[in-house]
Amino acid sequence: MSKILVTGGLGYIGSHTVVELINAGFEPVIVDDLSNSHPKILDQITKITGHKPVFHQLDLSDEHTVKNLATAEPDIAGVIHFAAFKAVGESVQLPLKYYRNNIYSLVNLLDAYYGKPINFVFSSSCTVYGQPDVLPVTEQAPIKPAQSPYGNTKQIAEEILFDTVSAGSAYKVIALRYFNPVGAHDSALIGELPIGVPQNLVPFITQTAIGKREKITVFGDDYNTPDGSCVRDYIHVVDLAKAHVAALKLMENNNFSGYDVFNIGTGTGTSVLEAIKTFERVSGLKLNYSIGPRRSGDVEQVWGNVSKAAEKLNWKTDLGIDTMMSSAWAWEKYISQNPL
Numbered sequence: 332m333s334k335i336l337v338t339g340g341l342g343y344i345g346s347h348t349v350v351e352l353i354n355a356g357f358e359p360v361i362v363d364d365l366s367n368s369h370p371k372i373l374d375q376i377t378k379i380t381g382h383k384p385v386f387h388q389l390d391l392s393d394e395h396t397v398k399n400l401a402t403a404e405p406d407i408a409g410v411i412h413f414a415a416f417k418a419v420g421e422s423v424q425l426p427l428k429y430y431r432n433n434i435y436s437l438v439n440l441l442d443a444y445y446g447k448p449i450n451f452v453f454s455s456s457c458t459v460y461g462q463p464d465v466l467p468v469t470e471q472a473p474i475k476p477a478q479s480p481y482g483n484t485k486q487i488a489e490e491i492l493f494d495t496v497s498a499g500s501a502y503k504v505i506a507l508r509y510f511n512p513v514g515a516h517d518s519a520l521i522g523e524l525p526i527g528v529p530q531n532l533v534p535f536i537t538q539t540a541i542g543k544r545e546k547i548t549v550f551g552d553d554y555n556t557p558d559g560s561c562v563r564d565y566i567h568v569v570d571l572a573k574a575h576v577a578a579l580k581l582m583e584n585n586n587f588s589g590y591d592v593f594n595i596g597t598g599t600g601t602s603v604l605e606a607i608k609t610f611e612r613v614s615g616l617k618l619n620y621s622i623g624p625r626r627s628g629d630v631e632q633v634w635g636n637v638s639k640a641a642e643k644l645n646w647k648t649d650l651g652i653d654t655m656m657s658s659a660w661a662w663e664k665y666i667s668q669n670p671l
């Protein structure tokens with residue numbers, strides 16, 4: 332069984348990916364600093380899979396800590412690097428916090444395992460495209476100036492990885508540009524765990540439905556879109572998790588070398604109002620929502636061309652917007668009754 336280091340492996344996307352790695356016969360080794368995750372997620376993963384992965388609690392932004400990790404875990408075949416801060420607004424207020432964590436962690440990891448033939452999967456984002464000129468956006472679309480330090484860390488990280496591969500290191504690298512991950516595992520034992528007030532749409536919807544929030548505001552209905560609200564390419568987190576397994580499998584293949592980048596979405600756009608209506612339909616509830624002003628920094632509409640991932644990763648999504656909403660809702664109900 333190949334050992335795969337999963338940084339941020341107790342986080343939202345990380346925990347779902349750990350489950351899919353185990354299902355696919357890999358041996359995940361989790362690293363997490365618990366800054367935006369909960370140690371009990373390890374027990375939840377164990378309940379789902381019947382396997383308890385090794386877990387190291389540590390901060391990857393510290394160089395010596397990462398060198399010690401590489402000594403303790405020398406025989407890994409792959410790294411999936413999720414560990415990063417992701418709150419766009421906070422990154423504008425505290426840019427150095429974001430550069431230190433998101434950039435130092437990547438450099439420390441690459442340094443600590445340098446020279447080893449490791450398959451490296453990086454969590455990138457469709458945020459690198461900004462508002463694309465052509466939709467659906469392909470991987471060849473120009474990278475737009477970042478709208479936030481968070482977005483900039485994703486762009487810089489892709490460049491660091493590209494340069495590292497170009498320099499002839501033994502790394503193979505795939506950067507996955509995620510669209511909007513939502514939903515939860517069908518067991519409802521793991522899901523998104525926002526700290527404080529959620530910034531993202533779907534946790535805000537489910538927290539409003541359960542009564543934790545009084546109402547949800549739709550940030551603008553005067554965009555140039557079919558119903559005036561913003562359009563995104565929402566992808567079920569389990570489909571997204573499986574894309575990481577597919578990326579590792581592609582890199583295991585001797586025909587793959589170097590660096591590549593893939594859009595990971597469904598290829599279809601859903602508006603904020605459609606997302607709300609879908610939630611209402613699958614849950615049978617009425618959501619208390621109103622239309623508010625635009626949120627600063629939002630792009631109007633973005634969805635991905637995902638044919639490159641279909642062709643080269645041999646991957647496609649199986650789960651649609653109904654399942655995204657129903658699974659997010661099942662998780663919200665579970666976690667409100669079983670707080671960690």
Ligand code: UD1
Pocket residue numbers: 417419456457458482511530531532533535547548549550551561562563603626628629630
């Ligand atoms: C945001 C980031 C993206 C990042 C991702 C990480 C921006 C501009 N983009 O994606 O770079 O990778 O988070 O999680 O911040 N909405 C409402 N009401 C709400 C919450 C959201 O109407 O209470 C709308 C937003 O205006 C947007 C859509 O829902 O149109 C999705 O928002 P969100 O879930 O925050 O994701 P992004 O903004 O697409």
